[in-house]
Every structure is written in structure tokens, then in C-alpha cells.
Amino acid sequence: MARAIVNVPARAKRGEIVEVKTLAQHPMETGFRRTQTGELIPRDIIRRFTCTYNGTEVYRVDLHPAMSANPLIAFSTIATETGTIAFQWAGDNGYSVTETASIRVE
Amino acid sequence: MTTRREFLALAATSLALSEAARAQLDPNLAANRKAAFQEALRRIVGDTQVRRGRVKLQLPPLIDNGNSVPLSVAVESAMTEADHVRAIHVLTEKNPLPDVASVRLGPRAGRATLSTRVRLADTQSVTAIAQMSDGSFWSDSAEVVVTLSACLEEGLI
Numbered sequence: 001m002a003r004a005i006v007n008v009p010a011r012a013k014r015g016e017i018v019e020v021k022t023l024a025q026h027p028m029e030t031g032f033r034r035t036q037t038g039e040l041i042p043r044d045i046i047r048r049f050t051c052t053y054n055g056t057e058v059y060r061v062d063l064h065p066a067m068s069a070n071p072l073i074a075f076s077t078i079a080t081e082t083g084t085i086a087f088q089w090a091g092d093n094g095y096s097v098t099e100t101a102s103i104r105v106e
Numbered sequence: 107m108t109t110r111r112e113f114l115a116l117a118a119t120s121l122a123l124s125e126a127a128r129a130q131l132d133p134n135l136a137a138n139r140k141a142a143f144q145e146a147l148r149r150i151v152g153d154t155q156v157r158r159g160r161v162k163l164q165l166p167p168l169i170d171n172g173n174s175v176p177l178s179v180a181v182e183s184a185m186t187e188a189d190h191v192r193a194i195h196v197l198t199e200k201n202p203l204p205d206v207a208s209v210r211l212g213p214r215a216g217r218a219t220l221s222t223r224v225r226l227a228d229t230q231s232v233t234a235i236a237q238m239s240d241g242s243f244w245s246d247s248a249e250v251v252v253t254l255s256a257c258l259e260e261g262l263i
Binding site: 017018030032053056058059060061062063064065066067068069071072073074075076077078080 | 173174175198201202203205206207208209210211212214215216217219220221222223224225226
């Protein structure tokens with residue numbers, strides 16, 4: 001089951017700024033909604049998204065309940081060297097998903 | 107299938123529940139939300155003055171469904187080791203919690219941008235704040251009209 005989708009260009013020129021798009025599958029339950037009988041539905045969200053490029057952290061987001069379900073995060077990074085870009089989503093109830101993409105820099 | 111009798115019973119309980127919920131509502135809700143926003147702002151910037159400019163916050167002016175509002179932030183910066191954007195924060199005025207997202211980034215990001223989708227509980231103003239490497243803060247705000255609120259329970263208020 002694909003729980004996260006990432007879109008990174010397969011190849012880039014050295015020093016080029018590349019667009020990175022990520023989408024994680026998650027309901028992002030806010031903790032403010034109630035069931036029909038009035039009980040609060042407990043909060044269940046992704047708390048942190050981290051992007052590392054060959055081990056160096058380049059982008060990190062702290063998420064709050066105001067992020068939509070299936071959070072989309074798009075940003076950019078500099079293509080410095082050939083290698084892997086790793087993504088990690090961590091959240092409530094032990095939610096943890098990692099995804100990697102390889103990039104070739106010419 | 108729900109019979110008419112069951113339906114009526116359910117309707118009666120849910121009406122009673124919403125009455126109970128209304129009775130528990132805080133009469134100072136608007137003031138509290140404003141205080142929460144100021145508190146969140148102070149937590150981010152401290153006593154530093156926030157200046158307008160350099161940040162561009164893009165949101166549609168009118169949105170049908172507050173559950174998924176496209177939002178993008180772009181900050182003008184050279185993004186070099188000496189001069190870059192250290193953090194981007196997005197805050198709302200009338201959501202139950204003012205924080206939306208906090209981004210940490212550095213010169214390796216190339217451009218200081220964030221594109222995402224957020225939830226908005228009400229017609230309100232959204233603020234993006236950028237912290238530069240020299241410690242200064244810059245901001246931009248956008249007004250959004252929301253016709254269908256995210257978290258409808260809050261929409262009762």
C-alpha cells in the first residue's frame with residue numbers, strides 16, 4: 001500500500017534548484033470533532049516531516065491539526081550531488097513512514 | 107434501514123446534545139482566540155518587531171470548502187550561507203489552534219517556499235512569518251472568505 005508519494009526529478013544539473021512534492025496518506029484527525037453521540041474523537045496527526053539529502057537535513061516541517069488530511073508538502077532544494085533524498089513522516093500512535101528517491105546530478 | 111421511530115429518537119437526542127454543547131460554549135470565545143493568536147505570535151517572535159514585506163502569502167480570496175485550502179508561501183532571500191531564511195511559520199486568527207505549520211530550512215533549500223493545503227474554520231486572516239538568519243522577522247497576511255467551514259462543530263459557534 002502506497003502510504004506516501006514523492007515526486008523528485010530523476011536527474012538535474014549541479015546547483016540547479018529542483019522542486020520536490022510529497023503527499024502522505026493520513027486522515028489528520030484534528031481532535032476537535034465529535035461522534036454522533038458527542039464523544040471527542042482523539043487527535044491523530046502527523047507531527048513532523050523531515051527531508052534529508054544524503055544524510056543532511058534540508059527541510060523540516062512541524063505539522064498541526066490545521067493541516068488538511070493527506071498532507072501535501074511541496075518545496076525546493078539544491079541538487080548538489082548524486083544520491084538519495086529521504087523523507088520521513090512521524091506522528092501520533094507510532095505513525096512512521098519513510099520514502100526515498102534517487103537523484104542523478106550531472 | 108432506520109425506521110421513523112428510530113430517526114425521531116436520534117433527532118431528539120442530537121438536538122438535546124447540541125443544546126448542551128451550546129450551553130457549554132465559552133462566551134468569550136472570540137477574545138480567547140485572539141489571545142491564543144497573540145500568544146502563539148509572541149512564542150515565535152518574542153519581543154522582536156515584525157515587519158511587513160519580503161514574504162508573499164498566496165491563498166484564494168474565496169473558498170468553498172475550508173477543509174482543503176491551497177496555501178503557498180514564498181520568501182525573498184538570497185538563500186546563501188550568510189543570508190538565508192531560517193524558519194517560516196503559518197498562523198491563523200480564528201482556528202481552534204492558531205498554529206498551522208512551522209518550517210525549518212536553510213541555504214540548502216535553494217528557495218524559501220512552502221506549498222501545502224490547510225484547514226480553515228472560519229472567514230479569517232492568515233499570517234505567514236519568516237525568520238531570517240540575521241534574526242529579523244517579516245510577515246504577510248491574507249484574508250480568506252470561507253463558505254463551508256472545516257470542523258463543522260466549531261461552525262455552530
